[in-house]
Amino acid sequence: MGTATGGRCTWIPRTRPAGSRLYLEGAPAERVWYLKEGTVVLSRANGAGATTRWTLRRPGDLLAPEALVSTGYADTAEALTPVTMCGMARTELDRWLGPTGSPSRTLLSLVLKTRCEETPRRASADGTSTRRLAQWILDEARGGEAPRVPRKVVADLLGMLPETLSRALAKLQAAGAVKADRRTIRVADVDALLRAAGEAQEDTDEDPDPAAETAAP
Amino acid sequence: MGTATGGRCTWIPRTRPAGSRLYLEGAPAERVWYLKEGTVVLSRANGAGATTRWTLRRPGDLLAPEALVSTGYADTAEALTPVTMCGMARTELDRWLGPTGSPSRTLLSLVLKTRCEETPRRASADGTSTRRLAQWILDEARGGEAPRVPRKVVADLLGMLPETLSRALAKLQAAGAVKADRRTIRVADVDALLRAAGEAQEDTDEDPDPAAETAAP
DNA sequence: CGCCCTGTTGACAAAGGTCAACTAGCGTGG
DNA sequence: CCACGCTAGTTGACCTTTGTCAACAGGGCG
Numbered sequence: 001m002g003t004a005t006g007g008r009c010t011w012i013p014r015t016r017p018a019g020s021r022l023y024l025e026g027a028p029a030e031r032v033w034y035l036k037e038g039t040v041v042l043s044r045a046n047g048a049g050a051t052t053r054w055t056l057r058r059p060g061d062l063l064a065p066e067a068l069v070s071t072g073y074a075d076t077a078e079a080l081t082p083v084t085m086c087g088m089a090r091t092e093l094d095r096w097l098g099p100t101g102s103p104s105r106t107l108l109s110l111v112l113k114t115r116c117e118e119t120p121r122r123a124s125a126d127g128t129s130t131r132r133l134a135q136w137i138l139d140e141a142r143g144g145e146a147p148r149v150p151r152k153v154v155a156d157l158l159g160m161l162p163e164t165l166s167r168a169l170a171k172l173q174a175a176g177a178v179k180a181d182r183r184t185i186r187v188a189d190v191d192a193l194l195r196a197a198g199e200a201q202e203d204t205d206e207d208p209d210p211a212a213e214t215a216a217p
Numbered sequence: 218m219g220t221a222t223g224g225r226c227t228w229i230p231r232t233r234p235a236g237s238r239l240y241l242e243g244a245p246a247e248r249v250w251y252l253k254e255g256t257v258v259l260s261r262a263n264g265a266g267a268t269t270r271w272t273l274r275r276p277g278d279l280l281a282p283e284a285l286v287s288t289g290y291a292d293t294a295e296a297l298t299p300v301t302m303c304g305m306a307r308t309e310l311d312r313w314l315g316p317t318g319s320p321s322r323t324l325l326s327l328v329l330k331t332r333c334e335e336t337p338r339r340a341s342a343d344g345t346s347t348r349r350l351a352q353w354i355l356d357e358a359r360g361g362e363a364p365r366v367p368r369k370v371v372a373d374l375l376g377m378l379p380e381t382l383s384r385a386l387a388k389l390q391a392a393g394a395v396k397a398d399r400r401t402i403r404v405a406d407v408d409a410l411l412r413a414a415g416e417a418q419e420d421t422d423e424d425p426d427p428a429a430e431t432a433a434p
Numbered sequence: 435c436g437c438c439c440t441g442t443t444g445a446c447a448a449a450g451g452t453c454a455a456c457t458a459g460c461g462t463g464g
Numbered sequence: 465c466c467a468c469g470c471t472a473g474t475t476g477a478c479c480t481t482t483g484t485c486a487a488c489a490g491g492g493c494g
Contacts (some may be wrong), residue, residue: 004294061327129449163450368440
């Protein structure tokens with residue numbers, strides 16, 4: 001590892017108390033951190049109003065690497081314990097990484113892009129089967145058509161059985177949201193589909209999050 | 218993107234028919250591919266005997282980037298359609314990427330490491346709540362103790378409610394697998410825990426997978 | 435010392451898994 | 465070219481698991 005570990009890095013070390021929000025999903029992604037001490041949990045809004053915590057970060061992990069390929073943070077990070085982290089401004093990091101277009105930077109970008117796109121899906125072990133299916137279709141459809149993969153595969157990807165998928169799809173068809181035959185699924189009514197994907201916790205108001213969390217400065 | 222896109226790459230293009238296995242989880246990771254055409258599904262054995270398909274790869278995605286940081290493939294890849302992909306041997310890629318220890322390579326390694334470790338967890342939207350909890354504890358425990366995070370956080374990470382988590386934990390304690398108080402969970406009996414994590418589809422024999430899939434050469 | 439927050443336990447309802455029968459499309463072979 | 469059989473997908477009935485709602489307990493902090 002070398003450069004990033006060992007403490008004698010050019011990155012700026014900093015400590016934050018337990019409970020603090022380190023960065024917010026959607027905010028301009030200006031910094032990347034290397035986590036030296038403590039535990040951090042990442043959460044992400046999952047299409048519907050709800051927010052899901054989906055993974056932990058521990059010492060040695062990188063926080064917000066997406067800053068390199070995206071303009072906004074992909075997750076909200078919350079310290080579960082007091083943390084020590086080394087931060088670096090995105091622009092500085094950019095310089096540090098060397099010329100764009102170098103093989104390793106190209107690869108880095110590719111990997112990060114893929115990672116950013118797929119993680120949100122990961123989150124949802126929640127929501128009704130119909131809702132998950134609707135979200136998947138919205139995510140995956142290109143030109144109004146979902147990928148032509150066997151039903152069994154779709155079911156696996158969504159963590160449900162083919163039978164359940166079949167029923168969920170039937171519901172979406174009944175609602176007029178999609179039109180499906182044995183091997184294709186096409187979007188018939190985006191609004192209806194969005195409704196199916198979002199509906200449920202529609203009552204859950206945005207959780208205004210009254211500061212409270214941030215401990216002593 | 219430049220280097221990797223556009224077709225005029227140093228990578229060796231190759232086509233494979235629908236249904237073929239492109240590489241196998243656990244096999245020595247010798248190549249990395251750039252997917253140019255087609256759809257690929259990745260699956261991974263999830264602790265218990267079962268195997269879960271967890272994500273799709275489409276044109277423009279990288280296949281098996283873990284080859285750079287791991288000796289074995291992390292997933293099994295299966296072509297859902299005929300595919301065209303550009304492969305490169307790990308050693309050659311290694312040379313192409315330039316000196317180890319350069320900032321961008323260091324970062325690339327970090328990101329890949331994190332990615333490899335966290336994806337398996339993603340898979341499991343399946344299994345009973347007790348089983349998922351057992352797997353999580355096995356995954357996360359360091360020195361016989363699971364991370365000290367609030368129950369609510371653990372529940373979120375596992376996609377269940379605090380109530381359900383509480384019941385699942387009670388079962389594991391009843392089985393003598395763990396010992397937990399209000400804020401810690403420590404492993405009491407690894408074997409019992411492994412049994413709890415694996416049990417269920419114990420009848421599911423290994424799916425010998427009788428060729429069948431591979432289409433015409 | 436008492437309140438509040440987090441976690442636990444209980445009873446009930448609903449979503450989804452299970453098992454099983456049935457249908458449709460496709461490929462194969464006569 | 466048609467018929468047959470096979471596999472993937474659909475539908476139905478039932479049962480387990482988990483989410484829901486609610487009451488309660490234990491620790492920590494004021």
